[in-house]
Amino acid sequence: MSEALTAERLRELMPFAATLGVRFDRLDATEVSAELDWSPALCTVGQVMHGGALVSLADSVGGVCAFLNLPAGAVTTTIEVKCNFFLAVRRGVVRAVARPMHVGRSVIVVATDLHQLSGGDAPAGSGATRVAHAVQSQLVLR
Structure with missing residues (x-):
């Protein structure tokens, strides 16, 4: 891509992420971050943010991280995502930070941590609390 990302x-470029409300704020090959607000529209039973919304956030941020690590002329696609959930998100903002773990010729592996910045089930005064961790593999297509 010749223009700046x-x-x-x-x-x-990512209308699904835009539809969810994902807001990117750092775009660097070493770290990509974005935020997503809790919303009733993104919830499952009990007003808990749906795991699919959290995985979509992680996959979007991780995919951009992989994209920024591609060689010229290549594209990428997710071939695997594994996500562990630690706490329910019932309000507030979730921040995702993705970092490359491995940048190879055919596969890029990215780790993404998701933290709740406000509200939720975390102990009072604990600040940002990790609610999930995802690892994804991105295929490099030349």
């Missing part, structure tokens, strides 16, 4: 351009 910006949060605005990502809204065009």
